Amino acid sequence: MxxxxxxxxxxxxxxxxxxxxxxxxxxxxxxxxxxxxxxxxxxxxxxxxxxxxxxxxxxxxxxxxxxxxxxxxxxxxxxxxxRDRFGLANADIDPDDSAADVIAKIAFHEVLAIEQTAEGLDTTVLDAVVDAIVAGAHVDLYGFGSSGLTAQDLQQKLARIGISAFCSVDVHLALVSAALRRPGDVAIGISHSGLTAETNHALEVAREAGATTVAITNSPESPVAEAADFVLTTHARESSYRMGAMSSRIAQLAVVDFLFVRVAQRRGDAVAEPLQRTFEVTARHRVPQRRKQA
Structure with missing residues (x-):
């Protein structure tokens, strides 16, 4: 429950x-x-x-x-x-709300999504996924639409600490990679509704290939969840003005951060070198700051 x-x-x-x-x-x-x-x-x-x-x-x-x-x-x-903490009489956005009202209501929904996701997350399942990632050779990430942004974020984080990870918003490339998974690999599908056909298909292909499959979803009874060995559940509420699409992404990103930090903890000192090397190589592409003249 x-x-x-x-x-x-x-x-x-x-x-x-x-x-x-x-x-x-x-x-x-x-x-x-x-x-x-x-x-x-x-x-x-x-x-x-x-x-x-x-x-x-x-x-x-x-x-x-x-x-x-x-x-x-x-x-x-x-x-x-x-709601009282955010000074709101109600949390639904109305057409005549002021900018301040909209900001407060979006902040309320997003904070609520993070808090309820954190409260409801099964830490035993979280650590089982962490174990699979740390012990595995490769991680595939599948996400499309707004969930694709979350998948790309986790791919970038894992790559920064030296973990082989792949993510593509092209469903054909995602399926090709899924078909090439093997036992010991991990495949993570991200879908708020759990009904995204492309994510479900990729997870099923990866599972057939022998990978450990993981779903990050708001719907633990959904097809995407059924295709997963482990399910990490978010808690984001649908509302007007696509609030569900916004708060779902915030909740997903929170789960990604929980997952990434646990992986980094488990790998210990091994994360320091790749983080430093990736920081140094990307630092060359930063615009130098101009010093203010006295």
Whole structure:
């Protein structure tokens, strides 16, 4: 079960029945319904039965509606406190918001995505991925669209400490590289939705070739996650003005940083030389600063 109950509701959607999904969608749209309504009232609002609501709660790992309701109340309270910290009455961006409002709301969503991702990340899985990278000969990274930026960021970080890593936004090149993986290699697919066909295909090809496969996704029940031996889950919320696309990238980059620092820790002194060498060779391409005249 996710560290945040509202994240658990979103993640559960793909495996819910149609009647349970109506309950989930109502709660995602307005979490305070659970706080304000009895199980009978919530069932009526969702156009379903008491047994469906109870079954929905149990699907998420709760003993019943009472336990689920307490968890939702706690989550709603924590989020309200976060909004207060940013001086927000609500977190959705409106067309008539000022620049200051937009900045505060985007900052709120991005901070929330990082905090919930960090809170919900399985450190045992994280370290298992780190072990595979450190012990492996090569790392492939697959990501397309905004997730491609995250894949390129991790490729650059790993390359800077001397780890063989490949990333291409060309799906044909990604598939060619995936097909050439072998046991001991690691293949990491990054997809917010977990539904990106190109990422899923590349991961499946790499797995068939014998690589250890990893998914970084917001949807642990998705096809991309199913193609992975290890899943690192982000927690970024969809909203208006493509907020999901923005906060998802921030959450992904946070996971990349967690992963990279753990790899660097594990490699110890071996990272110092390649970092220094890559710093020196790129330093030649920096524009020299002009000294101010007295």
């Amino acid at each position: 996710s560290a945040n109950v509202l994240s658990s509701v979103r993640e559960a959607l793909p495996r819910l029945s149609s009647s349970e999904a109506r309950v989930a969608e109502a709660i995602i749209a307005e979490p305070t319904l659970v706080v304000d309504l009895t199980i009978t009232e919530l069932a009526a609002v969702c156009g379903t039965s008491l047994s469906t609501v109870a079954r929905f709660c149990q699907t998420l790992g709760y003993s019943g509606y009472r336990e689920f309701r307490m968890e939702v109340a706690s989550a709603v309270s924590r989020e309200a406190a976060e």
